Structure formats: C-alpha cells, structure tokens
Amino acid sequence: MRTIQKLSILLLSALVLLSCNQKSNTITSQKEYNKYLEIKDNKSKAFVEDEIVFWQKKFDAAPNQISYLSILASNYSKLFENTGNVKYLYKAEDLLLQSNEAYNYSAVGTIRSLARNYISQHRFKEALVLANKAAVIGEGGKETQKLLFDVNMELGNYTQAEQNLKAINNSSDFDYLVRISKWNDHLGDLKTAISLMEKAKNIAILNENKYLQVWTYSNLGDLNGHAGDIQKSYDYYLKALELEPNHSYSLKGIAWIAFSHERNTVEAKRIIDAISKKHNTPDFYLLKAQIAEFENNTMAKNENLNAYFQMLNTINYGEMYNKYNALIYADDKNTAVKALEIAKIEVQHRPTPDSYDLLAWSYYNLGDAEKALEIAEKYVVGKSFEPKLNYHLATIYKANKETVKIAPIKAELLNSIYELGPNLEQKISNL
Incomplete structure (x- = not known):
C-alpha cells in the first residue's frame, strides 16, 4: 500500500513539473493576438485602393502628367505588400515601364523605383543594370548608393556592397x-x-x-x-x-513561435489559416507542410506541398520561389535532378552562398558527396552564418567522413533549433 502511495506521489509530482515546464515554455497568448485574427476590415488596404482610384482619375483627365504613373505604381506596390497578390506587383512594373519610357530613362527616381520592383520579383541583375544607370546620371547619389547596396547584397557582391555602405555613412x-x-x-x-x-x-x-x-x-x-x-x-x-x-508578416512570426518554440501545432495552424484568408501566398502551404511533417501526418504534408505547387502553376511568380522549390526537390531522390537544374540557374542569376549551398545540397542528394563538398568549401564555408546552410554543410562533411569539422557546427546548430524548426532537431542530434 505504501509503495502505491509513493508511486502516486511521484506521478503527481512529475505531472506538476511537466505542467510547469509547459507553462514556462508558453510565450504567446490568444488574448493578446486573437483580435488581429478576427479583423474583417483592412483600413490600410482600403486607403491604398482609394488612392489608386483618385490618382487614376487624375491621370485619365491629364495623361500628359507622367508623374501620376509613379504615384499609382507606388500604391500598387503597397497593395502587393498588403495582400500578397503578385498581380499588383506586375501592375506597378507596367506603370513604371510606361513612366521610364516617357522620360526616356532620364529620371533617377523612376529608374530606382523600377529597380526596387525588380528586386521584389527577384530579378536582381536587371535591378543592378537600372541602379548603375541611375548612378551614371548622378542625381540623388545617396539614394542610388542605398539601392546599389541592396542589390549588391542580393547578388552576393559583398565587397561592392560594403563600398556602397561607406558612401552613405x-x-x-x-x-x-x-x-x-x-x-x-x-x-x-x-x-x-x-x-x-x-x-x-x-x-x-x-x-x-x-x-x-x-x-x-x-x-x-x-x-x-x-x-x-x-x-x-x-x-x-x-x-x-x-x-x-493586418500585418500578416508579424502574425506569421507569432505562428512560428507557436510552432517552433511552443510546439503547439494546433494553434500555429489556426493562426496561419486566419492570415491566409486575407494574405494568401504560397509560403503558407510550405509552413503547413512543415507542421504536418512534425505531426507525422504524411498525407497532410503532401496535400500542402501539392497545394503549394498548384498555386505556383496557377499564378506566375517568376523566379520568386526558386529557392523553396530547389529545397523541396532536393529532399526527394526522385526529384533531386530538378533541384540541380534550379540551383544552376540560381547560381547564374544570384551567385550568393545561398545559391551555391543549393547547388552543393542538390549534388549531395544525388549521391555526389565529393562534388557537394568541393562546392561548399569553395563558396559557402566562412561566407555565411545562416543555420540552414550550416546544417547542409555538416551533413556534407559527415558524408565525406570529415567528422572533426562537424562538432563546432553541431554546437551552433543546437542553439539554432528555434530558427531551423523542430523537424531538424533529431537530424542535428544524429550528426
């Protein structure tokens, strides 16, 4: 009888301790953010839509006023940010092309606006051409240096980016x-x-x-x-x-905390479903696929990945999701060749450590660990501190039996589980 009582006390203590640990791990509170999930109106979106109607009427009445095109483009860009609907980004591009052609590419502000539009579309080399054109004209030099820094960072031209930064100190x-x-x-x-x-x-x-x-x-x-x-x-x-x-980016950040830190997949999915009704972009399906994988729900994971690719097939996102596509394809031996094809294009378009990591990771998943190591050591090692890249690097080292190099990376990765997501926790432990 005493043994049973003892066991009961121990079990009760364990449950209390577990409850305390779960409570201390909880940071988010539905009471604090629920109101943002339930908002039906979007004042920022409504304001921008009214601005578009206003300036379109003014332009229709005075089509010789080219400056109105840039104002319209700016509002369409804001509408894209607010809704995630890429058609607004393309509409802004169209207006900026009209404006630049009317000015014969002589107005630096309009040139810079088109360059920023191309950055949003991941058309970085075209953005750099425009930024350099603005620099040659010379007017508003500081603003052009800021643009050049942004483009050079995206392209991996870090030496040049540092010079741009010094120019605006x-x-x-x-x-x-x-x-x-x-x-x-x-x-x-x-x-x-x-x-x-x-x-x-x-x-x-x-x-x-x-x-x-x-x-x-x-x-x-x-x-x-x-x-x-x-x-x-x-x-x-x-x-x-x-x-x-209605700031969907911040709500997505809270969803990530619920998932990665609190491991509360039900709440994370509830938040994501609420956001995607108002700001529907393909990456929400990828997040739900990650959550499904953590829940060991293969059917739900595949359904979300299929929905992701269906959205990409229905809507033209250009090069904007190349990185995500390559990572998805690389993780499946049957599609790793597709990942390699995308990675090669990314390296041409954007020769950053990120792009070379995709290339190395694709070769690794195709069974060529030596080629993967050669690329990683030349273009990734010491050039990026991104945890995902370091996870790939450690995995490639392991495949090449260079175990001595894994330990310091593994220690860093274990400190980055929150950023990487819980699906990689066991894989990192096994390195």
Missing part, C-alpha cells in the same frame, strides 16, 4: 542604420545588428513614421528570435500589430 540616418544592421547580420554579429535596428526604430518613433515603425518592429521580432530571445521577439510582433492590425 551617417549614424543618424534611418536608411543607413537599417543597412548597416543588415551588414552586421550578414557578418554574423547579431548583437550589433539588433542594437543598430533599435537605433533605427527610435528614429522611426521620433519621426512618428508609422510605416517605418511597423517595419522595424517586425525586423526586431525576427532578429531577436534568431538571437534566442523569443519573448522579446513576440513582444515586437505585437507592437507591429498594434500599429498595423
């Missing part, structure tokens, strides 16, 4: 601070990146610029999450939502 300038924050993140100095983004945030608050406040809050949500401060990450996403209740 101004520690009290918002645009400089967010770019030097990105530069430090690229260098692996997350602490400095966060500190600089905090300074940019303070400038946005001082200037009462709602758009820039939301932008910095959501970026600080990301950066703090990568740094392992999940509570601060969550708090920043909430701050962004206070100002912009």
